[in-house]
Amino acid sequence: MRLTLIGKPGCHLCDDAREVVACVREELAATPGSPRTTLEERSIVDDEALRARYAEEIPVLLIDDEVHGYWRLDPVRLKTALLARG
Numbered sequence: 001m002r003l004t005l006i007g008k009p010g011c012h013l014c015d016d017a018r019e020v021v022a023c024v025r026e027e028l029a030a031t032p033g034s035p036r037t038t039l040e041e042r043s044i045v046d047d048e049a050l051r052a053r054y055a056e057e058i059p060v061l062l063i064d065d066e067v068h069g070y071w072r073l074d075p076v077r078l079k080t081a082l083l084a085r086g
Contacts, residue, residue: 001037003040004065006043006050006054006058006059006062014058016073021073023075057070059071
C-alpha cells in the first residue's frame, strides 16, 4: 500500500502526523502477515495543485490516493484501516 503524507515544512501538525505514520508502519513491519507500506511525503510548497486542494487541511494522509484523514491522525484508526485493506 502506498501512503502519501501531504504537508509543508515547519508545520507542527505535519511533524505529529509523520510520527504517527512512522509508529504504525513500524508496528506493522514487526507483525508477520501484516500489509507492507511505502511512504511518500509531498509538500504543498512545491506543488500548486496540492496547495490549491489541501492548503487548509494539512497534514493530509492518503492511502492509495484516497484521503484517510487530515489535521490529526489517530494511530488506532490508521492501523485498522491498513489492516482492513491488507
